[in-house]
Amino acid sequence: MSEKLIIVTIDGPAGVGKSTVSKKVAAATGFTYLDTGAMYRAVGLFFQEASVDLDNISQVREKLDMIEIELFPATDEDSDVGVRLCGEDVSEAIRTPEMAMVASKVSAIPVVREVLTKIQREYGTRGRIVAEGRDTGTVVFPLAAYKFFLDAEPRERAERRFRQLKARGEEADYQELLRMTIERDNNDRNRLVAPLKQADDAVLIDTTALDVEEVVKQILAIVNG
Numbered sequence: 001m002s003e004k005l006i007i008v009t010i011d012g013p014a015g016v017g018k019s020t021v022s023k024k025v026a027a028a029t030g031f032t033y034l035d036t037g038a039m040y041r042a043v044g045l046f047f048q049e050a051s052v053d054l055d056n057i058s059q060v061r062e063k064l065d066m067i068e069i070e071l072f073p074a075t076d077e078d079s080d081v082g083v084r085l086c087g088e089d090v091s092e093a094i095r096t097p098e099m100a101m102v103a104s105k106v107s108a109i110p111v112v113r114e115v116l117t118k119i120q121r122e123y124g125t126r127g128r129i130v131a132e133g134r135d136t137g138t139v140v141f142p143l144a145a146y147k148f149f150l151d152a153e154p155r156e157r158a159e160r161r162f163r164q165l166k167a168r169g170e171e172a173d174y175q176e177l178l179r180m181t182i183e184r185d186n187n188d189r190n191r192l193v194a195p196l197k198q199a200d201d202a203v204l205i206d207t208t209a210l211d212v213e214e215v216v217k218q219i220l221a222i223v224n225g
């Protein structure tokens with residue numbers, strides 16, 4: 001007898017709270033948290049370090065074949081998922097605003113999406129996961145049982161990122177973060193393959209005026225029935 005696969009997807013634009021909310025939903029349900037953005041960031045870092053010409057498709061393919069990405073759980077609830085890239089711990093290196101922008105650029109390359117989507121589906125084969133990113137409800141897991149799309153105004157999202165970086169003791173420039181947030185949203189929404197968009201059957205939650213706990217509560221109310 002096979003148990004029905006239960007997958008929760010949480011998509012949305014940069015800085016909307018996907019990681020924070022997904023980790024809490026995963027903790028409350030006992031599901032595994034899958035941070036798909038971490039994989040795009042790792043590929044971005046690898047390509048940057050290897051000076052890959054993103055317009056050279058054979059070079060992109062050749063380097064992609066060399067990549068090994070392994071996610072490992074965060075040490076505590078406030079930390080991000082860890083990432084090993086070809087055996088090296090790149091957990092911190094991938095979490096900068098600059099690497100987010102590089103990730104957004106490499107994520108528009110179809111073969112990169114093809115390879116990462118396949119890996120992400122492997123994580124989902126046994127169900128009981130909370131996957132978050134841009135296309136987890138539309139492309140990676142179109143049959144997911146519960147789909148959510150989080151949104152918030154760009155100014156609010158840039159402010160959240162600003163506060164997040166400051167809390168970590170990092171330098172942050174609000175205007176620059178707002179500019180990067182808007183540019184990344186444009187890249188992610190307008191690319192040809194798997195653009196950021198709400199799945200037809202996803203529940204939309206506008207988080208602009210909500211706090212984290214309220215968003216988690218709304219999601220759990222649906223997932224727990």
Ligand SMILES: Nc1ncnc2c1ncn2[C@@H]1O[C@H](COP(=O)(O)OP(=O)(O)O)[C@@H](O)[C@H]1O
Pocket residue numbers: 012013014015016017018019020021160161163164207210211212215
């Ligand atoms: N609804 C919310 N209201 C206020 N702050 C939030 C909310 N959701 C998330 N945050 C904060 O915004 C910051 C960015 O959230 P994060 O989960 O990293 O976003 P994403 O994964 O979508 O980029 C975090 O510091 C988080 O605590």
Ligand SMILES: Nc1ccn([C@H]2C[C@H](O)[C@@H](COP(=O)(O)OP(=O)(O)O)O2)c(=O)n1
Pocket residue numbers: 013014015016018019036037038040041100103104107108132133134135136184188
């Ligand atoms: N499923 C995904 C996840 C991320 N990406 C791309 C697009 C994003 O701008 C970058 C970085 O994603 P990430 O979720 O880590 O970024 P934020 O935490 O939302 O700022 O990767 C994607 O194309 N598809």
